[in-house]
Structures are given as structure tokens and as C-alpha cells.
Amino acid sequence: MLEGKNLVKRFGGLTAIDNLDFYIDEGKITGLIGPNGSGKTTLFNLITGYYKPDQGIIKFKGRPITGKKPHQILKMGIVRTFQIVRPFLSMTVAENVAVAALYGRANLNSMKEAIQYSKKWIEFCGLESKTNTPARELTLVELKKLEIARALATEPEVMLIDEAFAGLNPSEVDQAIETIKRIRSELGITIFIVEHVMRAVMNLCDHVIVLHNGKKIAEGTPVQVATSPPVIETYLGKRY
Amino acid sequence: MTTVEMLIQTIINGILLGGIYACFGIGLSLLWGVMRVGNFAHGAIAFIGTYLFYGLLTSFGIDPILSMLLPIPLFLVIGVILYRLILNPVYIRVRPEDFEMSAMLSTFGLALAIESILSLKWGTDILTIPSSSLKYLRGTSITFGPIFITSQGLLSLSLAVSSMVLLHLFLTKTYLGLAIRAVSQNREMARALGANIQNIWLLATGIACILASMAGIAMSLTYAFYPQGYIIWNIKAFIVVTLGGLGSMVGMFLGGLILGISENLAMTLLPSFFSSFFPHINVLPLGFRDVTALLIFLIILLIRPQGLLGRGS
Amino acid sequence: MEKSFKFFLIVTLLLGLITILPAPTFFFVALATAFLYAGYSESWNIVGGYAGYTSLGHGALFGLSAYFVALLLHHFGTSPLLTIPLGGLLCIIIAIIIGYPTMRLRGYYFALATLSLPIIFGAVVVSFPDITLGGRGVSNIYITEIPFELRPQIYYMIFLLYMAVCASVAYMVERSKFGMGLVAIRDDEVAAEACGINTTKLKVRAFIISGFLTGIAGGFYGTYLTYISPSTAFGILPSIIPVLMAILGGRNTWLGPIIGGIVLDLLRQYISYTFPGVLNTLIFGGILIIFTILFPEGAVGMIKKGNLVGILNKYKYRRIGHTQSR
Numbered sequence: 001m002l003e004g005k006n007l008v009k010r011f012g013g014l015t016a017i018d019n020l021d022f023y024i025d026e027g028k029i030t031g032l033i034g035p036n037g038s039g040k041t042t043l044f045n046l047i048t049g050y051y052k053p054d055q056g057i058i059k060f061k062g063r064p065i066t067g068k069k070p071h072q073i074l075k076m077g078i079v080r081t082f083q084i085v086r087p088f089l090s091m092t093v094a095e096n097v098a099v100a101a102l103y104g105r106a107n108l109n110s111m112k113e114a115i116q117y118s119k120k121w122i123e124f125c126g127l128e129s130k131t132n133t134p135a136r137e138l139t140l141v142e143l144k145k146l147e148i149a150r151a152l153a154t155e156p157e158v159m160l161i162d163e164a165f166a167g168l169n170p171s172e173v174d175q176a177i178e179t180i181k182r183i184r185s186e187l188g189i190t191i192f193i194v195e196h197v198m199r200a201v202m203n204l205c206d207h208v209i210v211l212h213n214g215k216k217i218a219e220g221t222p223v224q225v226a227t228s229p230p231v232i233e234t235y236l237g238k239r240y
Numbered sequence: 241m242t243t244v245e246m247l248i249q250t251i252i253n254g255i256l257l258g259g260i261y262a263c264f265g266i267g268l269s270l271l272w273g274v275m276r277v278g279n280f281a282h283g284a285i286a287f288i289g290t291y292l293f294y295g296l297l298t299s300f301g302i303d304p305i306l307s308m309l310l311p312i313p314l315f316l317v318i319g320v321i322l323y324r325l326i327l328n329p330v331y332i333r334v335r336p337e338d339f340e341m342s343a344m345l346s347t348f349g350l351a352l353a354i355e356s357i358l359s360l361k362w363g364t365d366i367l368t369i370p371s372s373s374l375k376y377l378r379g380t381s382i383t384f385g386p387i388f389i390t391s392q393g394l395l396s397l398s399l400a401v402s403s404m405v406l407l408h409l410f411l412t413k414t415y416l417g418l419a420i421r422a423v424s425q426n427r428e429m430a431r432a433l434g435a436n437i438q439n440i441w442l443l444a445t446g447i448a449c450i451l452a453s454m455a456g457i458a459m460s461l462t463y464a465f466y467p468q469g470y471i472i473w474n475i476k477a478f479i480v481v482t483l484g485g486l487g488s489m490v491g492m493f494l495g496g497l498i499l500g501i502s503e504n505l506a507m508t509l510l511p512s513f514f515s516s517f518f519p520h521i522n523v524l525p526l527g528f529r530d531v532t533a534l535l536i537f538l539i540i541l542l543i544r545p546q547g548l549l550g551r552g553s
Numbered sequence: 554m555e556k557s558f559k560f561f562l563i564v565t566l567l568l569g570l571i572t573i574l575p576a577p578t579f580f581f582v583a584l585a586t587a588f589l590y591a592g593y594s595e596s597w598n599i600v601g602g603y604a605g606y607t608s609l610g611h612g613a614l615f616g617l618s619a620y621f622v623a624l625l626l627h628h629f630g631t632s633p634l635l636t637i638p639l640g641g642l643l644c645i646i647i648a649i650i651i652g653y654p655t656m657r658l659r660g661y662y663f664a665l666a667t668l669s670l671p672i673i674f675g676a677v678v679v680s681f682p683d684i685t686l687g688g689r690g691v692s693n694i695y696i697t698e699i700p701f702e703l704r705p706q707i708y709y710m711i712f713l714l715y716m717a718v719c720a721s722v723a724y725m726v727e728r729s730k731f732g733m734g735l736v737a738i739r740d741d742e743v744a745a746e747a748c749g750i751n752t753t754k755l756k757v758r759a760f761i762i763s764g765f766l767t768g769i770a771g772g773f774y775g776t777y778l779t780y781i782s783p784s785t786a787f788g789i790l791p792s793i794i795p796v797l798m799a800i801l802g803g804r805n806t807w808l809g810p811i812i813g814g815i816v817l818d819l820l821r822q823y824i825s826y827t828f829p830g831v832l833n834t835l836i837f838g839g840i841l842i843i844f845t846i847l848f849p850e851g852a853v854g855m856i857k858k859g860n861l862v863g864i865l866n867k868y869k870y871r872r873i874g875h876t877q878s879r
Contacts, residue, residue, distance in 0.1 A: 050746075069746070071746050071749045079747070082743075086744035088740035088741060088744065099733055099737045099750075100749070111728060278661060329846045333849075334845075341661060344664060345607075348838075349839065351838070352838030353842070355831075355834055356832065356833075356834040359831040359834075467831075468789070472672065475669060478665055527678075528680065529676075530672055530673070535673075537666070537669060542657065
């Protein structure tokens, strides 16, 4: 459904993505892991149009999307969340989600409709009690939920989630895992998730891609990847 | 004067001007680097320096070098006022994402206030430093045939260069200078290592004000001034900082030179260039200087916003 | 429709009806410029307040339009009634030409870049005195269709109408999908793109609306003063005044620039008559400082939050509790 071939991205002397191929299956939850600086967020930025690759192409449902702008890619069905949450601070929760409802694929046109529509997603993410709270008064967990709700309101087919689990305590992690599972099962959205929290990766992902220095060093089911020598070497060193 | 000689004269004038621009730039760059504050009052504070210098020279007949040095403690005080009254309150009260803009607007307000006070005291007429008041500093121009360098121009340049050298020495050789550099580069780390950020900012503001006054004095030695004129120097200072890039004193100087030389070249060459295409339109060279400067600014902002030698914002 | 807007429209109507009454001329003169500036500030606010792109160079468009109208009248005798709307269109074109490259700049750099615009335009005007009459300025700018004795009342009506139009435009924008998009851009442009907002398209649209309204203001202004010069048209004042008014009144709502505009201009007029010229600038500077630091939400924010003391206290306590890294 979503694939990239021969992707290269350089920043000055640093090659962030080095001849990378990837393939995301429809309906699956695919994980992207790797040490810090391995190029994970860069890949997300490439897919969603914030960066242009120096080489290579990215295709979505067979159509090339390389070089398109973020809002165009959004309208085609790919949404992303941000590692460091980016709420619209001057707006309430409802208004935040309403923006996505207006400009996303739901393409609503009136504020009233958008606010009404956004309630559905606010509930889905468990934020009803905060519907009219200004975003700047939310806690980190609530902001992460808002990020998800906003992404859902754009009615995507593919959702790119960037390190949503960072900073959550164990019970919040469980809750988040449940929500993401529901996104796949109830809404049929394909998920591509960058994560460091291993419990989430093992629990959620059907398929995992491991990145190191911009290259893919392993790929497979979570168990396969966890036991593969190159991965162990990268994370723990050669002795293991 | 042949064309070559005219060109050389233009470039020399440009170098002198560039030194002054660079001098304006370093004070601005200091505050921008340490506190991320784009001080719109920098030019106005420089003009306070100008008018004080002027006042001491003409109204009290004080020795020129003393006139330059005496107000320095005053500018430390002005720095404290600027910090305590405006910069610190903005930092505390305003949301972090609005800080830059609020700092800019409030310092702009301060600049307006300063401008009006200067107007009240000295009127809105254009003034210059009379060379008689410069006493022993007044010299004759150095000449190479038809090309000349005014002594006042050299004075400006030496004042500018000495300010830069002193600042550089301060930043690299003293403990406080090191602290300032640390905070410029990584605020959180410096804080974690025990630096008192508020005090360092206070110090930096004071130093920036002193540098501003030096720039104002350097400018007045060569150029005429009036209270509303600070704006364009302030903008040129921003241009120099942007051109040179953050964190680089050499870049600043280079930037100043580029700006000064380009302006003068444009002012000398463009009007005749233009007239050759449109001979029937009368062209006054008045505006070309600023337009060139601003075009350079826009181009740099769009193409290489981190400046020629900068580390990046 | 919001209650306060309804109230505003009614007040506007009543103010308009006053022209029939034999009110003193000074009443019309005083309020005329207040209305003009309020509307001008309102149009600035679409770019500077809603979208968050603080333009310090709107005076460039204001003066450009004023000069356009004045010069066409001077050189060709064209009636301002024809050229003022054209001035508005001219400003749209210039706003787009300048807007496209500059809107890539981050807020702070955008302010700097726009600050330089009036200076550039002023310099160009001064450099070509044959066309623009240079530093002398252009005089005798009249809309000849307006009878001289009725000038105060008619300009009062024109500017009142202008203010009402600008306020209505701002009101509609604020409530629309477009306005929501602008605020999203202001809060976080990257996130706005991620929500599907074509930020370039929206920003250009904002520039167009603001540019046109600003051009209309500038065009009329020249005919009102009957004289313009590079310093009045391209000085710092036409650029800083709309900003100041919006900050004073509140940048987030349609009501802010109206309140800020009328209050500030009446204040300015009072000061001009009572004190020497430069005191204006001093007071403006002071207001800018106070309102940026203490009342960033402006007067409207103050009214909404209800309590002056409450605001001061609330901001003080942030110092102790904040956890965000700065």
C-alpha cells in the first residue's frame, strides 16, 4: 500500500537515509525501530512531504507521492502525528480536532458541523471531559490523545505515529496500545509506528522494520527481529 | 578623477561605513545570541550615545575622549533598566512561543519612547559633530592623489574596530565572557552547570548597551544624525547580523564590509546606469543606498538565513 | 450572530444617522480619522492577528495607494473615485508579489522584512522626483465630486462605512473555516500543514483581503488630507499605528482593532492639540511596552477576564510553577 524504493536523504555531509526500501501492507500495524539518529523521523518526514528525498521514490496505492506537499499527501490519505506534540495552543480540544475535520478528508465546511463531527473522535480517544478545555491546559497524556484524535479526524487510510509512547507510565501505555489496536480493527486504518518502547512494539506490530544509520538492517515479525543477530549487535553490542 | 580612482574612493568609503555597521551589529548580535531577543531599541540606545557625546562636546566643551568614555557607566545602567523593565518582565509573563515577537514589539516601544525624549531635548533638526570640538583628534585627511580618507572616518573605524577587539577579548579570555558564550550556545546545559541565567542576561544587556553607545558615537563622527534616524541604522544592524551569521565576530565584520561597500557602489554606479537606460527621467541617488541594503537583506533572508559564516539559528 | 456584533452594527447605524443632525464639525472631523484607522487596523489584523504574521510594513501599501491616487490625479486629472478601488487592486498585486517570498520567513524575520518595505518605497519615491514630485509631496488632492462645505460629514460617512465593512469582513473571517485555518497557521504552521491546510493558499488569501482594504484606506486618506509626502506616506507612523491599535484592543477578535483604533486615535488627537508634537511617539511607545508585557490579549482580553489585578497576579505565579524548558 505504501512503499518506498531506493530512498536517499542527505543533510550536508550526513546521510540520514541510505538507499532504503520499505513496504507497508494494508491493514497491518508495522513498526519502525532503531537507535536514536537512525533516520526514523526523517523517513516519516520524507513520506509526508516535509522533506524531499535526494533520490528514490515513494508510492501510495501505486501512485507516486514523492515531492508532494504535506497537505496534498494528507488529502490523499496519509496522516502523521508528531514526536513532540504540536497542539494548537490557543484553541480548545474541540477546535483543535475541528481544524482537522475542516481541512482533512472529511472536508467539512462549517464550523458547527466540524465541532459536532469532532466529538466522535474526542470520545474515541477518551477526552470527552476536556472537550472545551483550552489545549494549553492539558497534561502531556491528554495532549497525546489530542494528537491522535486530530489525526483521526482527517479520515486517513494510513496513520504514521511518531513515538507516541514516550513519557507514558505503564497503565497509560496499556491504554494507548488498546486505542491503537482499535484504530486498526474498528476503523481499518493502516498503521506505521515509530517506537522505542519495546513492550508496545512487541504487543502491537505485525511486522517490524529495523533501521540503523539510515539503512534497513532487519525486517520481520517482532520475535524474529528481536532475536536477529544484527539487531542484537546494534542495540547491545557484538558480545551478545 | 578617473573611474578607477572613483571606484577606489567608493570602496574606501564603503569600508569605513562597513566598520560602523559592524559596530552596530555586534551589540545586537550579543543580545540575540544570549537571549534570543531582537533588540529594536538598539539603534535608539546607540543614538542616546550619540546625543550624549554631542552634548558633552558642544555644551560643556569636554575633551572628546572623555566624552566617549564618561557615559559608559550610564549605559550599564541603561542596560539594567532595559533588562529589568522590559526584557525580564516579557520573559516571565509572556508565553514562550510569543517571546520573540513580544520582545521585539516592546523594545520597539522603548525605541519610540527614546526617540521622542531625544526630540524633546535636542529637537528634530539634523545635527553633526563640529570638528572644532574634537580638538586634538581633529586631523587632516590622508590623501593619495585625488583619493582621500577623512580623519573622522578613520576615527570611526578605529572606534568600531577597538570595540570589536575588546568584545572578542572579553568573550574569549574572561570568565564572564565564557559564561555568556555558554548561555548563547546551550541555555539548558549552562543552567544545569550552575549558571545564573538571569544575571548573565543582565550583564549581556549592559554590555550590549555599551556597545550600542560606541556604535552611535562612531556613526556620529562621520555622519549627520537626527532623532528619527535611528531606525535605518537599527535595520542595517539587523542586516549585518543576518549577513554575518550568529556567533561569528569575523562574519559580522565581513557582513558590515559587504553592506558598506555594496551601498556605496550602488549609490555611485546605479544612478548613471539607470540614466543611460532612461535618459529623460531625472534620478536622484538619495534612496539607492537603503534600497540596496534592504535588497541584500531580503536576498540573504531568503537564500541563506543562517548568514555567511553563521552556526545556524 | 454574536451579540456584540449586532450591537456594533446598531451603533454604526446610529452614528451614521448623526450626519443629518446639526452636530459640530469638530465631532465629524475627530471621529472620521478614528474610524479610518480602526478599519485599517482591522484589515491589518487579518494578516497580523489571525494569521500571526506581524507585518510592520503595511504602511508601504497604505502609502503606495495614496501616491497612486494622488499622482494619477496630478498628472492626468483622473478622479480618485475611479482610482481608489484601482489602488486597492494595485495593493493586492503588490501584496502577492511581496508576500510570496516573504511568507516563507519565520514570524520574527517576516516582521523585519516587512519593516523595510516602507523604507524602500519611500526611497524609490524620493529618487524619481519627476514622476513622484519627490520630497515636496503632492498637494491639491481632492475628490471634486464632494462639495467643500460638506466634506466633514461626507468623509465621516465614508470612513464609518469603511470601518463597518472592515469589521464585518473580520467578523466573517473569524467565524469561517478560513479564519480557523489562519489561527491554526498562527499557532503551529507545521501542524497546520499536517492537518491538510494549504498554508500558502490561505496566507495569500489573507494578504489579498488585507491588502485590498489597506489600499482603499490609503487612497481615501490622501484625498482627506489633500496632501501627501514621502514622510507622511512612508514614515514609521502608518506602519506602526495599525499594529499598535490591534495590540491595544486585542489581536484575537474583530472587536479589538475597532476599540483600539478609536481609542488610540482619539487619544492621539487629544495629545496633538494639547501637547507638543513628539509626545505622541512617547505615549505610543509607552502603550506598546505596557500592553505587550502586561496585557497581551489587549483591552478585549482584559474585559473578558474581568479583573485587572487578577491578570497581574496570574502572570506572576507562572514564574514559580512552569515546567516547560525555556
